[in-house]
Amino acid sequence: MDQRLDVSDLPAPEPLERALDALAALPAGDRLLLRHRRQPYPLYDLLGRMGYRWEVTGTEGDWRILIEPADADPSPAR
């Protein structure tokens, strides 16, 4: 199941704080779908080092970042 988190209206670094909190609470097998007004580049760096993979879609002002553990089975959107 995809957990959704919209951080579009939060000032830096709250989007990072909220996203990392949400990932810590993510049940095994779930993914986090993050919605943000800008590309959270520092988060990507942290995610890479924490062992997550992510996919980015969207356009400027409305980005969707789908995050899941790197060792999870790749599967279509749930």
Next chain:
Amino acid sequence: MIATAGLSLEQAPPLNLPLRLFLTAPLFAIAAGVLLMLDADAVLATRWSPTALAATHLITVGFLGPVMIGALLQMLPVLGGVPLPVVRPVAISVHLLLGLGAGLLAAGFLGGGATALASGAMAAGLGFALFAIVMLVALGRACGGSANLHGFPLAGLALLITSGLGLLLTLALLGRVAVPRLLDWVQVHVAWGLFGWVGLLILTVSVQVVPLFHVTPAYPRWLTRALAPNLFLVLCALTTLPFLAPAVATLAGRVAQDALALGFALFALITLSLQVRRVRAQIDATLLHWWIAMGALLAAVLGWLLGTTTERIGVWLLIGVGVGLPSGMLLKIVPFLCWLHLQSHQIVLGKLRVRIPHMQRLLPNDPARVQVALHGAGLLLLSTGFVYPPAAHAGGALLALAALWLLGLLTLTTLRYRRALRALIDGAPATNPDTGSRQDAARADTVPWRGRGETPEDKCANDALSIASSTLPRQRESR
């Protein structure tokens, strides 16, 4: 799918490098405030008074310079992907040279003699020039980087020119070289320092941080692309004035300075209009500093157009913008860097069970608002001093208190960071030993806030960083 590479926190320098610049800078602002408190009459009477010159250089060399350089140490590699070469020796040298330079320059202006003045100017000039060269070399290597960096080289060039002119003026004052129309060159030096190095850097950094920290719309594209280069060209034109006939130079100088004033007024108005349209109504300390600084900038521009004294304009620009805006940025940058480094340590140590404190807990907003109130009241009283001189002494005292408060807040933030880091190092293992699941990390312990004394946490964490970074699996984004 969209590529997201190109920005790495691992390129950031060790936290102690920007922190050493940030934590000592307020000392010079305190000293400037004390000078204003003791001798406000001289400062308000003429900008050429020894006290005014000493206070000016304490602020520009001792406070403003280190804060801006400390921020760039972090911002260039993290936001721009531009790592600075030999960053540790450069940061330590610049820190020492600027501290020494500010102290000796102030002492020299206050009667310490030509040797103190010359040594101070030499130290400050070398410190600024060293950083400008390193910054320009790094930016030159990173041509075509991912971030919007085009304003940074212009600010770096302006810093180099300011430093060179400062050294030339010192040699002229000491009688080592003959510089005709010395006062004209002083104006050029001030213009490059204030509008080039400080102004262009504020402009360039604002474009990045105002939308980020205050959730505003982005600056208009024409402003981000055109304003800084055009202001730089105006400064180049201003530099030719000492070579022109005095009558022509006066007229051309007025036109150039009007253009600078209007350019920065435009920037202030657009910044304020973006902040009015911010998504969240929350007013934090940094935003209050922005409003005071932009108000002071607009007051200075209006004063310039109406022909007010340069002393008033100087107070509004140097204290309203030059002390206020960096103070506001420090209130954001220092807890942000501490949080970021804690996060990075947490990952490297694999201690995902340990919750690290959020930025608001590292530096709460209420005491930060007190700092803004002290600064704003100090600026107001100092400005009142132009019509009611006794108020200026109280203004100086409040400005010194505001800088002392700032120092206290930053020191407390650093101590909280060290306690949290210590707790992180001593904390629980990365995953639940029974299940190993990430879900268990959600029920993590919170970092305890009891101090455990000053132990070398940084060293422990750095050791862990170097060990773990060589063993952790690296995962990049899927493409």
